Amino acid sequence: MNKIAILGSTGSIGTQTLDVVASDPGRYEIVGLAAGGNTELLIEQAKRFRPAQVCLATKEAAEQVRPFVPPGTRVLYGEEGLVEIAGGSGADMVVTGIVGSRGLNATLAAIDAGAAIALANKETLVTAGHLVMERAAAKGVPILPVDSEHSAIFQCLNGEDRASVQRIVLTASGGAFRDKRREELADVTVEQALSHPNWSMGAKITIDSATMANKGLEVIEAHWLFGLPYERIDVLIHPESIVHSFVEFVDNSIVAQLGMPDMRVPIQYALTYPERRRTPAARLDLAKAGSLHFREMDFDRYPCLRMAYESGRTGGTAPTVFNAANEVAVARFLRGEIPFLSIERIVEAVLERHTAVANPGLGEIAEADEWARKAAEAAKG
Secondary structure, X not given: OEEEEEEOOOOHHHHHHHHHHHHOOOOEEEEEEEOOOOHHHHHHHHHHHOOOEEEEOOHHHHHHHHHHOOOOOEEEEHHHHHHHHHHHOOOOEEEEOOOOOOHHHHHXXXXXXXXXXXXXXXXXXXXXXXXXXXXHHXXXXXXXXXXXXXXXXXXXXXXXXXXXXXXXXXXEOOOOXXXXXXXXXXXXXXXXXXXXXXXXXXXXXXXXXXHOHHHHHHHHHXXXXXXXXXXXXEEEXXXXXXXXXXXXEOOOOEEEEEOOOXXXXXXXXXXXXXXXXXXXXXXXXXXXXXXXXXXXXXXXXXXXXXXXXXXXXXXXXXXXXXXXXXXXXXXXXXXXXXXXXXXXXXXXXXXXXXXXXXXXXXXXXXXXHHHHHHHHHHOOO
């Protein structure tokens, strides 16, 4: 039985991972669950899956949960508890479904413990890809992508000589405003921005999809996962989200991975790799789908994606600053403090003020992250 710990168990990735686990009884043992502040759902999960440990973001949330978890389940909290779930739960695999840069130390702890990483926390590689991939290689720990785009590329590369890859192409739905012109975005509401046409995701990722910042983070993640320069990583808008991404080889052949937009498929593939098993996802009927559409990426329409490429090419602490500034700007938009288009303006303003540190250590990454957050909070919307 595979022992699984889930970081971010009450979020979109975490709940869908537990759907996969429940659909294949007897195959998995949940040994650890970490959540933020959704105490009610975590209690339900703990009662159903009976993990040895659970973790909440704060001491107060942990005290709320403690009386209601099964006997023998330890209740932890904070960064220390998150690291303990990741590295001290005895998990064979850790699913990193936390949104944002909070997942970095926990991911490193899991790697040090020898657990395989089912990576859904793209910010971990965005902020410290050089450190994470180097440590994983040294420990012999596999990093298995959970994002649908990276899982697609991973599947397309199975059995292929990496030297024969000409480029990889990540597909993007275009988000909630893909059919709107920039001049129509000035007064869009939070509710409108959260109405993703294809995927069921958390609020932050849904906003990032609308600005294309999420695709920018995925480009940087792909650079580290697949060892390709940014010149060989492209993005296409594909409104149907049926082709999850594809690889073009030197003979101009293209290998793509297709399926219905359902995150349970890439989650399960990471959990069972290299085996394939039945999933609770719906089957793709291409005749019913009828036609698929693709559009070239417009970097003027989506400046966050342009900034992500620029940050990735600059390297060092630049991607950390891009990510941190974007997290804060999105949070400010969700709180109603700034208009939608101010997200990209704040990110660009913070990046312009930053002098990147090459090959940063964890301390320098943390300093750059903290500086960028303060700068983004102070920036005018």
